Amino acid sequence: MLGSALRQAVQLILSLESEVLRIVLLSLRVSVTALAFSTLMGVPLGAWLGLRRFFARRLVIAAIYTGMGFPPVVVGLAVYMLLSRSGPLGSLGWAWVPGLFTPGAMVIAQVIIATPLVAGFTMAAVMGVDPNLRQQLISLGATSWQATRAVLREARQGVVVAVVAGFGSVISEVGAVMLVGGNIEGSTRVLTTAIVLETHKGNFSLALAMGLVLLAMTFAINIAVLRLQGKAYG
Amino acid sequence: MGEPVYQLLGVTRVYGARKVLDIASLDVYPGEILGVVGPSGAGKSTLLRLLGFLETPTSGAMAFRGQRVNGGAPSLAVRRQVTMVFQRPVLLSDSVYANVAYGLRVRGVTDARERVEKVLDLLGMLPLRKEAASTLSGGEAQRVALARALVVEPEVLLLDEPTANLDPAHVAIIENVIRQARERTGMTIVLVTHNVFQARRLADRVALLVSGRLVEVAPTKTFFESPSAPETHAFISGEMVY
Ligand SMILES: Nc1ncnc2c1ncn2[C@@H]1O[C@H](COP(=O)(O)OP(=O)(O)OP(=O)(O)O)[C@@H](O)[C@H]1O
Ligand SMILES: [Mg+2]
DSSP states (O other): OHHHHHHHHHHHHHHTOHHHHHHHHHHHHHHHHHHHHHHHHHHHHHHHHHHOOOTTHHHHHHHHHHHHTOOHHHHHHHHHHHHSTTSTTGGGOOTTSOOTTSHHHHHHHHHHHHHHHHHHHHHHHHHTSOHHHHHHHHHTTOOHHHHHHHHHHHTHHHHHHHHHHHHHHHHTOOHHHHHHHOOOTTTTOOHHHHHHHHHHHTOHHHHHHHHHHHHHHHHHHHHHHHHHHHTSOO | OOSOSEEEEEEEEEETTEEEEEEEEEEEOTTOEEEEEOOTTSSHHHHHHHHTTSSOOSEEEEEETTEEOOSSOOOHHHHTTEEEEOSSOOOOSSBHHHHHHHHHHHTTOSOOHHHHHHHHHHTTOGGGTTSBGGGOOHHHHHHHHHHHHHTTOOSEEEEESTTTTOOHHHHHHHHHHHHHHHHHHOOEEEEEOSOHHHHHHHOSEEEEEETTEEEEEEEHHHHHHSOSSHHHHHHHTTOOOO
């Protein structure tokens, strides 16, 4: 069966069958958008937590660690209740709040899933930089801000890992997108939910083929990131 | 000898409940090399961190060029006159060249190249300028640490065991570089070393620090040939038990 799945996967990719292509593009669009937001929030948050000692820092860190282990389906449930028509956000009827069963709702859920991961890994990377470095750079004449920038630059490999981990978590996540997206054909169906559906329908080789497409996609993105990383001094 | 660069009066530094530094009085004069020797844990590095404005005294008065500086870090312009080479240098994960250029880059110096290469050459590190700093040996890293401090030509250079990881040939090279830097620029140098022979070779005056207290500060010749404190005599003859 793996053989036929492989053949079918290759056919799927070559034929760029319109429905499958749409599913792939939507998966990418939702997860890349979510990741962009998560990176914009998670990297500064993680850097700040790694650099500064302040009141309630441990509390924030505990919250992030909890968030890193959140089951996506629970996040999905929370976003579902938030956005549903009787929910606190949905009932406001604001135009910029995405409704349930839209790609926007899926993005919100995935941002909530990926941000703690990006922040947590970034914090670990920044904390992994030798704490003596900062003082030594200050002594070489760096301003506080210049030294901070250099420390963040030292942590750059870890930050890349943080972003990759965030992407891996959302592109492969099924529980949240299923709940808040609803797996609607032609509008909110993504690779993971399509795989679940095809498996239930008994189309195992199609499901497996889409699984391979998903795998190939994440593999290609990770390779690209690693290549970027390889250009820096080790 | 001119107005002192540093004047310390009753300066202490306390960590937790331990007073690791208790300097009744110390003056450092412009253009001199002051050697600081003493057993491990005596507070030598702590003293250097105070002189480098990286820590503030717990109590007492410290002045830099006549200005009191014990109330937190002084202005950037003052801070940039003093540079320290640390006992355990940490380099940027970047090239040797970029590490040495760092102090110039943060000062906005654009034509750094010639200066960086000259300093690297002095220390025999020019052939390694493109290497990643993470691949250097301990002694090479130490030379990069000295190079990145020398290149900014500070008024005051604080050296914490600058030759601890080096073989005798490289110790000689570095001692020469230190001597030449002082002669060329007239910079003031405070040199912390375990090695009393190094202090004798380089310093104009030598201070002995024991348990955070200055036991003796004297011109090098006096320090070694007719010390007044019995501890000094014991330390230079290698008899001191700690
Ligand atoms: N940040 C710190 N917090 C607590 N204790 C410290 C700190 N820094 C130094 N000490 C303590 O202060 C004492 C003096 O340390 P310091 O590093 O100045 O000694 P040193 O003379 O440089 O020793 P060595 O020759 O081994 O380098 C030591 O007992 C050390 O444990
Ligand atoms: Mg020390």
